[in-house]
Amino acid sequence: MTNPILxxxxxxxxxxxxxxxxxxxxxxIYQNLITAIxxxxxxxxxxxxxxxxxxxxxxxxxxxxxxxxxxxxxxYAADIDLVSLRTQVGMVxxxxxxxxxxxxxxxxxxxxxxGEKSKSALTDLVEHYLKKVALWEEVKDKLxxxxxxxxxxxxxxxxxxxxxxxxxxxxxxDEPCSALDPIATLKIEDLMRELEKEITIIIxxxxxxxxxxxxxxxxxxxxxxxxxxxxxxxxITKNIFTNPKHKQTTDxxxxxxx
Amino acid sequence: xxxDNFHAKLDEAEAMVQEMxxxxxxxxxxxxxxxxxxxxxxxxxxxxxxxxxxxxxxxxSIEKLSMEQLALxxxxxxxxxxxxxLLKMSMDLERIGDHIRKIIRKTRKVITLKQxxxxxxxxxxxxxxxxxxDQILVALKERNIRLVKSTLxxxxxxxxxxxxxxxxxxxxxxTDPNEETISSGIYxxxxxxxLERIGDHxxxxxxRVNYLVTGDIRKLKHPHYDNFSLEEKxxxx
Numbered sequence: 001m002t003n004p005i006l007x008x009x010x011x012x013x014x015x016x017x018x019x020x021x022x023x024x025x026x027x028x029i030y031q032n033l034i035t036a037i038x039x040x041x042x043x044x045x046x047x048x049x050x051x052x053x054x055x056x057x058x059x060x061x062x063x064x065x066x067x068x069x070x071x072x073x074x075x076y077a078a079d080i081d082l083v084s085l086r087t088q089v090g091m092v093x094x095x096x097x098x099x100x101x102x103x104x105x106x107x108x109x110x111x112x113x114x115g116e117k118s119k120s121a122l123t124d125l126v127e128h129y130l131k132k133v134a135l136w137e138e139v140k141d142k143l144x145x146x147x148x149x150x151x152x153x154x155x156x157x158x159x160x161x162x163x164x165x166x167x168x169x170x171x172x173x174d175e176p177c178s179a180l181d182p183i184a185t186l187k188i189e190d191l192m193r194e195l196e197k198e199i200t201i202i203i204x205x206x207x208x209x210x211x212x213x214x215x216x217x218x219x220x221x222x223x224x225x226x227x228x229x230x231x232x233x234x235x236i237t238k239n240i241f242t243n244p245k246h247k248q249t250t251d252x253x254x255x256x257x258x
Numbered sequence: 259x260x261x262d263n264f265h266a267k268l269d270e271a272e273a274m275v276q277e278m279x280x281x282x283x284x285x286x287x288x289x290x291x292x293x294x295x296x297x298x299x300x301x302x303x304x305x306x307x308x309x310x311x312x313x314x315x316x317x318x319s320i321e322k323l324s325m326e327q328l329a330l331x332x333x334x335x336x337x338x339x340x341x342x343x344l345l346k347m348s349m350d351l352e353r354i355g356d357h358i359r360k361i362i363r364k365t366r367k368v369i370t371l372k373q374x375x376x377x378x379x380x381x382x383x384x385x386x387x388x389x390x391x392d393q394i395l396v397a398l399k400e401r402n403i404r405l406v407k408s409t410l411x412x413x414x415x416x417x418x419x420x421x422x423x424x425x426x427x428x429x430x431x432x433t434d435p436n437e438e439t440i441s442s443g444i445y446x447x448x449x450x451x452x453l454e455r456i457g458d459h460x461x462x463x464x465x466r467v468n469y470l471v472t473g474d475i476r477k478l479k480h481p482h483y484d485n486f487s488l489e490e491k492x493x494x495x
Contacts, residue, residue: 209332241334243473253334255261 006031006200007052007089007170012066014051016059021047022229024066027219029170034192034201036215036237038208040252043221044229045204049172052202053089054082070169087114090168094175096155098147098162103130103139106147106158110166129161133191153184157191164199171195173203177210189214208253212241220249264331271323271344272398278316278351279395285309285358286388289365293381298362298369306362313355320348339473343466347398350459350466354391357452357459364445364452373442376423380446383419383453386412390460394467401471406464410478416457423450 007029014022022044029035029052037045050056051068054075067074075085087110098106107126108116116122126143130136135157139150147158156176163171173192177185192201192214205211211218218240220233233246244250251257288306292298324345327333333341390412397405424447431443461478469475 208334212334242338244335250335254337255264257260 003030003033005029007068007070007202009048009051009068010066012048012051012068013064014047014056015063016056017061017063020228022051022221025229025231026066027231027234029200029202030217031200032196032198033216034196034203034214035217035219036211037202037204037219037221038206038211038252039221039229039232040223040257041206042227042229043223045221046174047229048221049174049202049204050091052170052172053086053091055086055091087166088168089170089172090163090166091172091174092156092159092163092176095179096152096159098150098155098158101147102144103147103150103158104143106162107165110162114166125165129165130158132164132195133157133161134187135161151184153180153187156180156184156188160188160191160195164195168199170200170202173201175204175206178206185210208241212237220244220246220252222248222252261331264327264333264337267323267327267331268333268337268340268344271320271327271341274316274320274323275344275347275351276395276399278313278348278355279391281309281312281316282351282354282358283388283391283395285355286384286391289358289361290381290384290388292365292369293377293384296369296374296377298366300366303362303366307359310355310359310362313352317348317352320344336470339470343470347463347466350462354456354459357456361449361452364449368442368445368449371438371442371445373438373446376427376446379419379423380449380453383416383423383450386416386419387453387456387460390416390457394460394463397464398467398470401467403468403471406467407478410461410464413457413461416454420450420454 005028009025009027012022012025013020025048027035037049039045047056050059051064052075056062064076068076070085070088074080075089099109101109104123104126107129108122111122111125116125127136127140130139135154138154139158142149147155150158156179160171160176177188180188189210192203195201196216203211203215215237218235218237219231220240221229222232223229233240233244233249235245240249241253244253285306288302292302324341327341331337390409393405393409393412396402397409427443427446427450431440465476465478468478
């Protein structure tokens with residue numbers, strides 16, 4: 001796999017106030033591949049993924065050291081436009097969070113903000129992105145109904161479609177399936193494999209089998225008494241799950257913890 | 259440890275592999291005694307074949323246990339390698355059992371023909387193979403790569419012996435082409451061939467132990483794959 005590096009963190013550390021949450025993380029994110037971040041609770045994996053579109057700053061006062069780059073440019077540089085950054089690096093969360101609007105409006109919302117005014121173009125976008133997440137056939141007759149009328153799995157796919165509608169380069173997914181049933185989970189996983197052809201995905205997951213099934217690269221994070229998350233091992237997923245180099249990784253993925 | 263029950267299952271599979279090895283070791287010991295005493299009654303053949311049949315049951319049990327654990331526990335990393343390796347080792351051990359069964363039957367025929375002159379080199383081969391089996395099982399138990407390598411080195415001697423015996427049997431058949439010599443010569447050709455195959459299976463087991471410990475799928479000694487790591491190939495797909 002020789003895809004170019006799209007995003008990269010170099011010796012990146014992040015603190016909430018004075019408390020470091022993650023430290024010294026150097027990791028490449030390869031274009032059009034899926035990178036999974038796994039690790040026990042409190043290892044900083046959610047903090048880390050949120051650092052890729054600077055979402056942590058919405059939650060608390062943060063400090064950082066090191067760099068995260070997108071196409072070579074430091075996303076923490078002073079001249080970065082956060083709205084534009086979050087357009088390029090979209091996000092899907094643990095619980096589906098559609099807007100309290102109709103199914104169609106959820107998709108139209110982003111393109112409208114970005115200046116799309118043509119009604120027919122917006123209608124086409126709704127169909128295009130709902131097809132992309134394999135939701136079109138299920139909802140095409142009720143596009144004007146509230147997004148909340150959908151099932152959890154459908155809502156999550158709608159949220160993915162909504163994230164895609166502004167054409168991001170990267171999609172961050174923080175535990176996107178943890179609130180879904182197994183079938184909905186498998187549908188999302190299958191969808192990710194399809195989306196990978198057009199977009200780069202970083203996913204945080206508690207479910208190791210899920211990371212093994214869907215990702216091309218896997219990063220294992222861990223923490224110790226210091227409660228500061230660190231990167232332990234990064235590599236091609238099939239190597240991480242068949243022959244990890246680090247004892248901590250082996251212990252975690254084989255359940256030999258504690 | 260958080261997955262004690264699952265890890266106990268892996269230990270159970272490994273114990274069965276060790277049990278298969280112990281049965282093979284005992285069968286080889288019997289075979290050595292037979293080559294030394296020239297004594298192999300029909301009753302003893304039955305007893306030995308019954309013993310050999312246990313290998314089939316053990317192999318089946320290991321396969322069943324492995325499939326269940328693969329399906330139910332989704333083993334990863336060293337656990338995955340362990341289960342795959344034990345499964346493959348059980349197949350090699352079962353094949354070794356098949357060879358021993360055939361050797362016993364052919365040996366009985368040679369003894370009936372009272373052709374004992376070649377029993378000394380057969381004893382030597384069987385002794386070497388028994389040592390290989392013994393060592394490879396210790397290597398598995400200790401996860402000892404060094405012992406794997408020194409064990410596989412013995413296989414060279416087996417191959418040399420087999421080649422030289424092959425020549426001798428053919429010479430014997432040429433120089434004295436009577437019915438006994440030809441019949442026993444053919445049986446002996448088969449016996450040495452089976453013995454040599456046992457060495458190859460021990461080699462496979464050694465490669466599995468190596469993979470289990472290092473994660474590197476590699477032919478440890480193969481003329482066409484010298485120092486060739488299969489892992490590079492695996493990564494490219």
